[in-house]
Amino acid sequence: MQPIRDRVIDVIRAGIERAQAEGVLPGFEVPAITVDKPRQEGHGDYATPVAMQLARVARMAPLRIASAIRDHLPEDPSIGSVEVAPPGFINLTLSGPWLASQVDTVLEEGEQFGRPACPRGVRVQVEYGSANPTGPLHVGFARNVVLGDALANLLAEAGYDVQREYYVNDAGTQMRQFQESLYARYAQALGQDVPMPEKGYQGWYITEWGRDIAEAEGRRFLDLPYEEAVAEIGEYGLQRRVLPSVRRDVEDMGIRYDNWFSERTLYQDGSFERAMEILREGGYVSERDGAVWFEATRLGADKDEVLIRSNGLPAYFASDVAYHYDKLVTRGFDLVIDVWGADHQGHVPRMKAMVEALGLDRDRLHLLLYQLVTLKRGGEIVRLSKRTGEMVTLRELIDEVSPDAVRYFLISRSPDSQMDFDLELAVKQSDENPVFYVKYAHARIASVLRLAEASGLSYEQADLGLLEHPSEMALLRHMLQLPEVVLDAAADFAPHRVAYYAYDLAKAFHAFYRDCRIVSSLTEDTEMTKARLRLAAAAKVALARALTVMGMEAPERM
RNA sequence: GCGCCCGUAGCUCAAUGGAUAGAGUAGCGGUCUUCGAAACCGUUGGUUGCGCGUUCGAAUCGCGCCGGGCGCACCA
Structure with missing residues (x-):
């Protein structure tokens, strides 16, 4: 279904052009027309300030321009009435019968409601999660995966071809520390006096896994030379402990990735060398103090970045270069979105510079930053660190609070908002989490339909013209906004708007339910009953779409 | 010190540069013998941190302060 707003814009543009054709308005190029939803009741469903914006170029008073446009608007079944209001607004009210008739459209479209008629043919990749694979996911990543997943859903709903990816950082020093730590715990479990590495991972789970592996695999790793043993047990731990645990956690959050991408492969398949070659050819690579640098400052960044450290090992940025080369060039995504915590915000200019140095439009990479969640327990701040093992896992959270409640809580704030998450309150809050309000509305409709x-x-068919009660109309209006909410939220990478939409829609339904008896036992009301059942069914579709975009269940019962 | 984000009702947060800034929650007072009370209704609550600018119009854009968060490694 075409967003109603787009339809309104078309009508207004036609009105301007017709007024020009008749010489009522002077000739000028028609600008982009903005239309918004007035907050004030009595200002119609849509309002445009275009007459005020045209005052200068048309050399006419805004009110006269507005009247001229109004007088030349083409007939359109969706438009009920049009009013001009000082200082020059044009207010349009949608036609009631037309709104009611859209119930059929929504029911016909079903799961397609909210999506544009045609796919955009734009391939987008969203990469989120991507925690270092050195242990279970901690709660700090909850906002990352929930935001990334909702954004991916949202973009798909807006007609993009979306791929969801988890980047497995299985190369580099962090991985090495993990491997050595795991080996030490394993050896200790077998009575060997192998010390933990200096910067090793002290978490309880490493100890547990070391013991598990000792039990399951015996001494086989102990009998290998040290280097080999560390590499082998590290791989074993990664593939059979860490990744399965991460997979399980995200799956229980309702998240399914399309691809798990291994950092290591970038060094094995030549991506790294190819990307480096492009940077070198562009003259963006130099050597300094024994290290190899990417000269990001030449592309406007505040500082350069090390590619190869003086010890010969690639820095993490080298992987980033190769990885984004792979995404944007090898795999050819039109747009790549990385979901990052705001603690990485300082790297953004260098990432953008890198994309440009690869010879690409820097807008093809978008870094979606979210503010870190402050974790609390009864008002006390909890500090998390995988290294020291001081952590709360995502698993602990979702064992206590339903994944949908966690998701809604995290989605419903803009990524820029700083938020506190009190573990002690989380369980209590889950009862009053607005997510249940939305889900309840869906279940309530299901119950009425049953x-x-x-x-x-x-209620296969009904006379929708019977729908005219204010609460019926309000519900219709909310319901039919879904297409433009999806479009706007996707354009701004703002999944939280879907959460507010869903809440408002649920509210409109509850008001309708209060004011309008749906299933009447009186035979003379049968036609009205059918019309209201269809309206309720359409509202259910819209609620389900919003919940699905947020990655949540739309329950028939609860 | 420099950079990014934030500052809106007691609290948690909304509001593509548009008209009289909205929800939730907390507080107070009401509503279940008919479709699900996980719901509904009423009510209290604001100098949008402060100042100056930009323009027909600013919570929104610019500059300067004040306050908070996060960064500023040959770690990731």
Whole structure:
């Protein structure tokens, strides 16, 4: 379904052009027309300030321009009435019967409601999660995966071809520390006096895994030379402990990735060398103090970045270069979105510079930053560190609070908002989490529809023109906004707007339910019952779409 | 010190540069013998941190302060 707003814009543009054709308005190029939803009741469904914006170029008073446009608007079944208001607004009210008729459209479209008619043919990759694979996911990553997943859903809903990816950082020093730590714990479990590495991972889970592996695999790693043993047990731990645990956690959050991408492969398949070659050819690589640098400052960044450290090992940025070369060039995504915590915000200019140095449009990479969540327990701040093992896992959280409640809580704030998450309150809050309000509305509709069906009421067709109660109209209006909410939220990478939409829609339904008896036992009300059942069914579709975009269940019962 | 983000009702947060800034929650007072009370209704609550600018119009854009968060490694 075309967003209603787009339709309104078309009508207004036609009005301007027709007024120009008749010489009522002077000739000028018609600018982009902005239309917004007035907050004030009585200002119609849509309002445009275009007459005020045209005042200068048309050399006419805004009110006269507005009247001229109004007088030349083409007939459109969706438009009910048009008013001009000082200082020059044009307010349009949608036609009630037309709004009601859209119930059929929503029901026909079903799961397609909210999506544009045609796919955009734009391939987008969203990469999120991507925690160092050195242990279970901690709660700090909850906002990352939930935001990334909702954004991916949202973009897909807006017609993009979306791929969801988890980047497995299985190369580099962090991995090495993990491997050595795991080996030490394993050896210790077998009574060997192998010390933990200096910067090793002290977490309880490493100890546990070391013991597990000792039990399951015996001494086989002990009998290998040290280097080999560390590499082998490290790989074993990564593949059989860390990744399965991460997979399980995100799956229980309702997240399914399309691809798990291994950092290591970048060095094995030549991506790294190819990307480096491009940077070198562009003259962006230099050697200094025994290290190899990417000269990001030449592309406007505040500082350069090390590619190869003086010890000969690639720095993490080298992987980033190769990885983004792979995404943007080898795999050819039109747009790549990385979801990052705001603690990495300082790297953004260098990442953008790198994309440009690869000869690409820097807008093809978008870094979606979210503010870190401050974790609390009864008002006390909890500091997390995988290194020291001081952590709260995502698993602990979702064992206590339903994944949907966690998701809604995290999605419903803009990525820029700093938020506190109190573990002690989380359980209590789950009861009053607005997510249940939305889900309840969906279940409530399902219940009414079940009742209707049990009573043998068929609502395959209805006279939708019977819908005219203010609460019916309000519900219709909210419901039909979904397409533009999806479009706007996707354009701004702002999944939280979907959460607010869902809440408002649920609210409109509850008001309708209060004011309008849906299933009536009186035979003279049968036609009205059918019309209201169809309206309720359409509202259910819209609620389900919003919940699905947020990655949540739309329950038939609860 | 420099950079990015934030500052809106007691609290948690909304609001593509548009008209009289909205929700939730907390507080107070009401509503279940008919479709799900996980719901609904009413009510209290604001100098949008402060100042100056930009323009027909600013919570929104610019500059300067004040306050908070996060960065500023040959770690990731």
